[in-house]
Amino acid sequence: MSTSYLIKNVSVLGGTPTDLLLEDGVIAEGSSEEAEVIDATGLIALPGLVDLHTHLREPGREDAETVESGTRAAALGGFTAVHAMANTEPVADTAGVVEQVWRLGREAGYCDVFPVGAVTVGLQGAQLAELGAMADSAARVRVFSDDGKCVHDPVLMRRALEYVKAFDGVVAQHAQEPRLTEGAQMNEGELSGRLGLAGWPAVAEEAIIARDVLLAEHVGSRLHVCHLSTAGSVEIVRWAKARGVDVTAEACPHHLLLTDELAATYDPIYKVNPPLRSAADVEAVKAGLADGTIDIVATDHAPHPHEDKDCEWAAAAFGMLGLETALSIVQQTMVDTGLLDWAGVAERMSYAPARIGRVSDQHGRPLEVGEPANVVLYDPTATRTVDPAESASLSRNTPYRGMELPGRVVATFLRGKATVLDGKLA
Numbered sequence: 048m049s050t051s052y053l054i055k056n057v058s059v060l061g062g063t064p065t066d067l068l069l070e071d072g073v074i075a076e077g078s079s080e081e082a083e084v085i086d087a088t089g090l091i092a093l094p095g096l097v098d099l100h101t102h103l104r105e106p107g108r109e110d111a112e113t114v115e116s117g118t119r120a121a122a123l124g125g126f127t128a129v130h131a132m133a134n135t136e137p138v139a140d141t142a143g144v145v146e147q148v149w150r151l152g153r154e155a156g157y158c159d160v161f162p163v164g165a166v167t168v169g170l171q172g173a174q175l176a177e178l179g180a181m182a183d184s185a186a187r188v189r190v191f192s193d194d195g196k197c198v199h200d201p202v203l204m205r206r207a208l209e210y211v212k213a214f215d216g217v218v219a220q221h222a223q224e225p226r227l228t229e230g231a232q233m234n235e236g237e238l239s240g241r242l243g244l245a246g247w248p249a250v251a252e253e254a255i256i257a258r259d260v261l262l263a264e265h266v267g268s269r270l271h272v273c274h275l276s277t278a279g280s281v282e283i284v285r286w287a288k289a290r291g292v293d294v295t296a297e298a299c300p301h302h303l304l305l306t307d308e309l310a311a312t313y314d315p316i317y318k319v320n321p322p323l324r325s326a327a328d329v330e331a332v333k334a335g336l337a338d339g340t341i342d343i344v345a346t347d348h349a350p351h352p353h354e355d356k357d358c359e360w361a362a363a364a365f366g367m368l369g370l371e372t373a374l375s376i377v378q379q380t381m382v383d384t385g386l387l388d389w390a391g392v393a394e395r396m397s398y399a400p401a402r403i404g405r406v407s408d409q410h411g412r413p414l415e416v417g418e419p420a421n422v423v424l425y426d427p428t429a430t431r432t433v434d435p436a437e438s439a440s441l442s443r444n445t446p447y448r449g450m451e452l453p454g455r456v457v458a459t460f461l462r463g464k465a466t467v468l469d470g471k472l473a
């Protein structure tokens with residue numbers, strides 16, 4: 048018999064304090080003598096967070112992250128489900144690989160792992176992968192992405208959008224026009240010229256998003272835009288939604304807080320794809336997330352071993368850790384600024400990503416009696432200084448090291464089982 052928990056005096060989505068009983072994997076009615084009592088005075092309860100964009104690196108780059116280490120980091124960040132991107136070695140482009148990742152997630156048990164299937168064989172952009180076989184596999188793949196690379200060929204993109212309709216899937220596009228970004232290192236602007244680093248222009252992202260929303264409209268399919276980072280991208284998605292296109296979009300925590308000015312340090316900890324943009328872009332992305340043009344926050348958690356980051360800028364890998372700091376960054380940039388309330392955070396970090404990934408039978412559920420007990424308890428009044436050495440990730444590439452961030456995940460429950468208690472892995 049599993050432990051049950053009585054969470055006392057918790058503010059669900061920031062509302063009036065109440066009690067929550069977690070029993071037999073669900074939120075139960077009333078009270079229980081046997082339940083372990085947690086005094087949650089001052090804490091907020093949110094539905095377990097769902098990340099639509101995580102790199103777990105296994106199979107193939109277990110020096111950077113494993114399914115187990117990445118899902119430990121996820122649980123510590125308040126997540127109960129993550130979608131694992133397909134750019135592993137081998138690439139997750141067959142039923143065999145996605146089932147392997149899915150099984151590793153179940154064995155680790157820290158949060159549910161939903162594998163993302165590659166759109167094209169080997170992420171090579173030449174031939175469609177076995178999308179149907181991945182959808183029919185035990186992993187039930189519904190999100191397909193060549194993330195890390197753009198599905199650039201418009202014919203392949205069109206065929207992928209048509210194909211996934213058969214099983215209610217979605218193509219998640221890494222929008223990067225390859226010819227416009229050859230050798231690109233940072234946001235294109237006055238600063239890239241001054242620093243002598245090749246520019247990654249906003250138009251290379253915006254041109255692909257504009258094309259893809261039109262393709263999605265043309266074939267009547269569902270499109271998701273990964274890590275949208277520019278003011279122009281927000282405008283295009285806003286226009287497409289007003290037109291009735293079935294498009295959703297995500298923003299990453301780092302694009303809500305950090306700007307391209309950090310490239311002036313030449314510290315590759317700030318090198319990411321798409322790059323950190325201008326302060327005006329950051330403001331536009333925040334406004335888009337606040338008004339719902341951008342549907343979700345996704346971490347793009349991208350672990351890299353130190354030898355791939357502790358080198359000169361041009362040689363360094365793109366990417367940043369994100370799972371353990373996402374909720375704090377969203378609090379700092381969106382909640383503490385009055386742009387979102389906690390219900391809005393639940394929508395963008397749990398309900399909406401679960402809907403887009405078609406996992407909302409179990410995740411992204413309201414905290415109500417009878418629902419799965421996927422819950423995070425969060426203390427918004429706490430502060431902490433980010434120490435990379437304390438991360439559960441096997442990698443250390445957090446751009447927030449040494450920064451004081453608001454908030455602390457106190458506990459995470461996956462189907463009523465504590466994965467995190469008192470801020471530590473249970």
Ligand SMILES: [Zn+2]
Pocket residue numbers: 194195196221273274320321
């Ligand atoms: Zn990407």
